[in-house]
Amino acid sequence: MDKAEKEYPVLISGAGPGGVLAAITLAKAGVQVLLVDKAKFPRDKICGDALSGKVVEVFKKTDPEILQRLKLQPSQVGSWGVDFYAPNRNKLHVPFRLDYSVQSDAPGYISPRLDFDNFLIGELKRYPLVEFLEDHEVTSTTLTSKGYQIKFKGREEVVVAKILIAADGAHSTIARKIGAIKVEKQHYCGGLRAYYQGVSGLDKDNFIELHFLKNVLPGYFWIFPLPNGMANVGIGMRSDKISQKKIDLKLVLKQIIEEDPVIRERFKSATIIGEVKGYGLPLGSKKRKISGERMMLVGDAASLIDPFTGEGIGNAMVSGMLAGKQAVHALQVQEYSAKAFQAYDEEVYGRLWSELRLSKVMQEMVNYPWLFDLVVNKANRNEELRTTISCMFEDLDMRSKLRSPRFYFNLLFSDDPKVTS
Ligand SMILES: Cc1cc2nc3c(=O)[nH]c(=O)nc-3n(C[C@H](O)[C@H](O)[C@H](O)COP(=O)(O)OP(=O)(O)OC[C@H]3O[C@@H](n4cnc5c(N)ncnc54)[C@H](O)[C@@H]3O)c2cc1C
Structure with missing residues (x-):
């Protein structure tokens, strides 16, 4: 030996x-x-720093x-939900847990x-x-x-x-x-991350924000709150789409922060801490x-x-x-x-x-912005659908409804979709 x-x-x-x-x-x-x-x-x-319910479950x-x-770590905050912004800019506010109290253990964290x-x-x-x-x-x-x-x-x-x-x-x-x-580029994603101080309009219960902006589809732009007024800000997109459309992700991120009429207002007093950095995401x-x-x-x-x-x-x-x-x-x-x-x-x-x-399947849905807009519009009008979406974070059986054609049929053709049926 x-x-x-x-x-x-x-x-x-x-x-x-x-x-x-x-x-x-x-x-x-x-x-x-x-x-x-x-x-x-x-x-x-390089990461969005969001620790989902699955991390909590493993712990x-x-x-x-x-x-x-x-x-007890000063570097983390509890996160209580997610705000989805549809391509038409309508917002869907989805708590990870219904009727939550911030005194209890958070369903997710950001660190x-x-x-x-x-x-x-x-x-x-x-x-x-x-x-x-x-x-x-x-x-x-x-x-x-x-x-x-x-x-x-x-x-x-x-x-x-x-x-x-x-x-x-x-x-x-x-x-x-x-x-x-x-x-394999269709099963891989490119992502960029930057830290900012002083982004305005962050949710008081640290909901993470996913913005499905038209110029980022089929990816999204995110803002995740961190302690002490910091935020993790970034963008991700499938690598085959980046190549096909010859997208410069860094430029797109800069344009969103500096030129998007809604986002730029929130970054008016914000300063970047460090540099924008990128890394790969091998998708499952x-x-x-x-x-x-x-x-x-x-x-x-x-x-x-x-x-x-x-x-x-x-x-x-x-x-x-x-x-x-x-x-x-x-x-x-x-x-x-x-x-x-x-x-x-x-x-x-x-x-x-x-x-x-x-x-x-949900990633494919983002290729149809009108469908995304529709789900968000209907969910904002329909409490049952909102509840279904909230429950999807903790209940996989609920999430599997998204695979059912009936879900979309009800969504499209009923004003009061029986989404839980
Ligand atoms: C921009 C971006 C945003 C993301 N946002 C999120 C998010 O918000 N939430 C989320 O859950 N996931 C997110 N992810 C995905 C997440 O970062 C990864 O899935 C996660 O880090 C995977 O953990 P891991 O332990 O497999 O690998 P890693 O965390 O990457 O750890 C791998 C380790 O291996 C070490 N290493 C590498 N090569 C060698 C070697 N040859 N010898 C010895 N050591 C080596 C590295 O130094 C590293 O410490 C994001 C990813 C990116 C790129």
Whole structure:
């Protein structure tokens, strides 16, 4: 054996939300794990910073106390709903929970990733079985009979892990090299993010704002409130549309903020903090093979971002938990074949596919601005439809109504659509 070679049951590459959840799941099951990241924390991750109900759900399952500790962080705010702005500018105000009280735990949160991811890294201290190494960029992964032999940029040390979990994000080298996942523009999105201070008209209960402006379709412009008068502002659009229409996203963002008659008023006294930055969003609008012999892909490395909302943190955490569980099982039965790890693909898509498929349908709907306008107009006139939309955030059965032609028939041809029938 190489002098500097160390053995671990599991190595996780990438300490974003997906990697951290995989590490905690393994440690809780008594498995020693090496978690590495190329960055030094705290590190930024270009993101909208919105933590959906799914993140809250994962925390509750992992350790309900995490949520209480997150709430103590000055960098976060609770978010109680979403304001959709249809292409015709009509607004639909949708609370995530009906009859809510801001005294209770919020259904969602918003926190800059710089702070949120660093908070998660802090949580690792509670799990002595997790060894965390920052400034360790995985550059080489070689499958041997004992497991994956891993090497790091500019370092002598070599690690052999029985199982490799790749949670190394949207630009994952492991997903490209071992997983054979490639960028397909119709299943990929380009996104830009900027921080602003002093945007006016933010919701008092920190509703996030999604603006489906005509010049951004089929993407959207967002404003997400943060503590101390800050806001995360950005824009996202499917990559094939960006190419087809030869869109310069940075220019479109600038035009919205400076020239859009409604938006520019809200940015009159606002100042940008830092620069506009961009990053990719690998969408989960297509099923992929996300495991192989001794290997699983997690989060963005597995392309699991919601194709309608652009949310990926929750799905990264869910897949991280499932990869952790699958690894525990594989170590117990000592079965590391590609066939055995196929169970992970089934678990992930069993949990996420119906949501992802539905979001794909909703993404298509945005191609028909008149339909979007119609849903918003009718919902503003019809309490039952508004309630249905609110419930869709917590109840997947409700959300599946959006796939039913009857929903649209009632919407189009009835003034009082029986949307819950
Ligand atoms: C503009 C934009 C807006 C978004 N808005 C939202 C939002 O509001 N809400 C939401 O839920 N999602 C949002 N997303 C998606 C979300 O950011 C991702 O889905 C989420 O970060 C995925 O988590 P992850 O753990 O899979 O990967 P990441 O968070 O990307 O973490 C990957 C980690 O791997 C490390 N790494 C990479 N390569 C290596 C290597 N070779 N060796 C070691 N370490 C490595 C990186 O340093 C990083 O720490 C947005 C994305 C973008 C681009």
